[in-house]
Amino acid sequence: MNSRRPWFHWTLLAAALLVLAPASSRAEIPLSLYGDIDYKYTKDQTGASSFSVPRVELFYSGNYDRLSYLAEVMFEAANNAYTFDIERVQLTYTFADWARISAGRFHTSIGYYNDAFHHGYYFVLTTERPTAVDFEDSNGLIPAHLVGLQADGRIRLGDNLAIRYDAEVGNGRGNPGEVTLQFARHLEPAMNFRLRFEPGGALDGLLIGGNIYHDQIPTLAGSIVYPMRELILGAHAAYFENNIHFVAEYMWIQHQEFDGGTNTYKTNAFFAELGYTLKDAWTPYVRYENTKFGSTPDPFFTAEAVVDSGGNAAPNDLGPDRGSYQRGTIGVRYIFNEHVALKVEGQLQYFSDAVSAGRTTVYTAKTQIAVAF
Amino acid sequence: MSKILAAFAALLFSTAALADEYILVTSASNPTASVTKTELKEMILGKQKAWKQGSIVHLLLQNDESKSTDWVASQLFGVGVKTLITKIRQEVFKGELAKPVSCNSDADCLEQAKSIGGALTFVAAAAKLPEGVKAVPIAP
Numbered sequence: 001m002n003s004r005r006p007w008f009h010w011t012l013l014a015a016a017l018l019v020l021a022p023a024s025s026r027a028e029i030p031l032s033l034y035g036d037i038d039y040k041y042t043k044d045q046t047g048a049s050s051f052s053v054p055r056v057e058l059f060y061s062g063n064y065d066r067l068s069y070l071a072e073v074m075f076e077a078a079n080n081a082y083t084f085d086i087e088r089v090q091l092t093y094t095f096a097d098w099a100r101i102s103a104g105r106f107h108t109s110i111g112y113y114n115d116a117f118h119h120g121y122y123f124v125l126t127t128e129r130p131t132a133v134d135f136e137d138s139n140g141l142i143p144a145h146l147v148g149l150q151a152d153g154r155i156r157l158g159d160n161l162a163i164r165y166d167a168e169v170g171n172g173r174g175n176p177g178e179v180t181l182q183f184a185r186h187l188e189p190a191m192n193f194r195l196r197f198e199p200g201g202a203l204d205g206l207l208i209g210g211n212i213y214h215d216q217i218p219t220l221a222g223s224i225v226y227p228m229r230e231l232i233l234g235a236h237a238a239y240f241e242n243n244i245h246f247v248a249e250y251m252w253i254q255h256q257e258f259d260g261g262t263n264t265y266k267t268n269a270f271f272a273e274l275g276y277t278l279k280d281a282w283t284p285y286v287r288y289e290n291t292k293f294g295s296t297p298d299p300f301f302t303a304e305a306v307v308d309s310g311g312n313a314a315p316n317d318l319g320p321d322r323g324s325y326q327r328g329t330i331g332v333r334y335i336f337n338e339h340v341a342l343k344v345e346g347q348l349q350y351f352s353d354a355v356s357a358g359r360t361t362v363y364t365a366k367t368q369i370a371v372a373f
Numbered sequence: 374m375s376k377i378l379a380a381f382a383a384l385l386f387s388t389a390a391l392a393d394e395y396i397l398v399t400s401a402s403n404p405t406a407s408v409t410k411t412e413l414k415e416m417i418l419g420k421q422k423a424w425k426q427g428s429i430v431h432l433l434l435q436n437d438e439s440k441s442t443d444w445v446a447s448q449l450f451g452v453g454v455k456t457l458i459t460k461i462r463q464e465v466f467k468g469e470l471a472k473p474v475s476c477n478s479d480a481d482c483l484e485q486a487k488s489i490g491g492a493l494t495f496v497a498a499a500a501k502l503p504e505g506v507k508a509v510p511i512a513p
Binding site for chain 1: 411420421422423427429451452453454455456458459460462463465466467468471472
């Protein structure tokens, strides 16, 4: 017992020095905490009204001159239990404005929304992402995450125009609901390229762009009989100036079977959202979403998701029972301060039933308290 | 008529005073002679990641209740300080912007800016600039 005393005393002394040290001499750990608490009322045949605490997230970002590193770690609710997921891990070196190289797991540069908004809902205007650009384990249509390499940059072409590019190569699609964070499931890597234009002058704040993504989808016993080539073409526009929030995106997704298969599946998705901030706090907003699947269900989108982020089987709501959909959302966000935002919104959705050719209407009201510390 | 002229003169004077209330400051080792308002906005939000001569931008920002941050929000961006701070934090979250270094006062910002080559901060125009930092004019 006595032999521990010197160690104990030194520990006490070190702790006291740490507590008494001036703030400026302490190492600052740039760690942020995000999360949200929600209540959702749904009126349909199966929906239940529920409180939820869907996610808690830790975010770290550090910089050393031209080198930066960020990590986004999330505890996410699935089947009434929390699962653990590392959403982003990104090591970046900035050579110049026109050349930046990143490696790791990042949000794919598809459209505007996917890599502009992440999991911290304090920054998201609405209570949910548009379904088309939702995450792999949440019925999203796009490969929201990519594990691989990314090059991006911005080149100013005079006073009134700048262009931005993103070029990415990575593991690409895996099974439905999966992010291939450890190994690719096909030989050809996924490739993505995005080009955007930023006019200046009176149009300062406007961004217009397009992208092309090419990948493969592997077979999956019982669901996806033939491998498919995936091609995603998209166009988007965004404007964030003068208290205006505007995003509009269109994407065309083609899945073409090969290696014995002959079917081609095409999906069109569009969404737009508009908000206007009043008195530095209130932002009323509206959003419209329209997604049309082909008449023959796409096996990748209709397959049961094999895994979600926690390794659990997750049903896919975009299956044949819930086909093409339109969704209108209206709401308001109130930012109390830099830590808390409150959102209240209503939603009307029409789902086409690909099996019965009928239509389902769903009404939803939702409120969300999003926090950032 | 004289009252109208006096009011007009007062308005002009107050506008000029507001515009000159705060200045942009960087390290003395930064050779940049001036920046435009557009370039400055882009550097604050991480769109432009380096100064023209190449060093990486390091934003030093006083807390959101400070007058200097309020001035940056209203005069440069035309928005409230909460909107600007939310936007800056969002850009950090996206990975587009290095987390701003926080400083507590003009003197603290100036002291820290001395040792950071690409420092970008704002202090009151009346503040005395120590050696090791310099003011950078903002072109329209």
